[in-house]
Amino acid sequence: MKKIYALVLCLSVTTVMAKDIDQRKVLPLNEMQRNHILTEMRGLLLGTQQILQALSEEDMMAVARHARMLGMEMTHKGENHLRSILPKDFMQLGMSVHQSFDQIATDAETLKNPKHTLTQLSTTMQYCVTCHAAYQIGTTELPVETEAHSDHHKHH
Ligand code: HEC
Numbered sequence: 001m002k003k004i005y006a007l008v009l010c011l012s013v014t015t016v017m018a019k020d021i022d023q024r025k026v027l028p029l030n031e032m033q034r035n036h037i038l039t040e041m042r043g044l045l046l047g048t049q050q051i052l053q054a055l056s057e058e059d060m061m062a063v064a065r066h067a068r069m070l071g072m073e074m075t076h077k078g079e080n081h082l083r084s085i086l087p088k089d090f091m092q093l094g095m096s097v098h099q100s101f102d103q104i105a106t107d108a109e110t111l112k113n114p115k116h117t118l119t120q121l122s123t124t125m126q127y128c129v130t131c132h133a134a135y136q137i138g139t140t141e142l143p144v145e146t147e148a149h150s151d152h153h154k155h156h
Pocket of ligand 1: 027038039041042044045048090091093094097124125127128129131132135136137138
């Protein structure tokens with residue numbers, strides 16, 4: 001009997017999710033631009049994990065090192081070509097994240113206070129939450145520049 005209930009529940013949850021339309025604003029990107037953003041995203045996730053790891057070991061120098069890599073210097077890796085395409089508030093949210101990580105790095109070096117860093121990290125991650133709630137990358141087939149096909153490592 002329990003099994004049947006579980007199955008019915010599962011089915012209804014799936015149906016609700018299938019009917020739910022993704023309301024988030026669509027960023028119309030080509031394959032190269034999508035790849036650029038998602039690569040940066042995975043970098044942010046990895047870096048955040050590394051900061052937490054270092055924090056659990058109270059290694060504040062490692063915290064600073066990992067946080068710095070997610071700071072403004074991360075934006076120099078060819079984001080210019082996206083600036084004209086992405087909405088202004090999207091870019092601003094992105095910049096706030098990088099500035100926040102720079103502040104985390106600076107404070108980890110000077111204050112060396114894990115509790116303080118943890119609070120900052122939590123606040124910083126609210127930017128991740130806010131942006132993910134507002135935007136998605138378009139799923140429609142968009143014209144892809146031939147360049148993106150011939151050279152996957154090229155970011156400019
Ligand atoms: C300015 C907007 C913005 C901010 C800030 C942001 N993201 Fe994202 N992120 C996106 C978008 C857009 C996607 C694609 C979502 C989609 O299409 O459903 C994404 C996708 C991702 C993915 C999936 C990557 C993949 O390979 O599919 C991860 C992981 C991720 N973000 C982590 C983070 C983390 C961690 C932070 C904060 C430290 C963060 N993001 C901050 C916009 C943002």
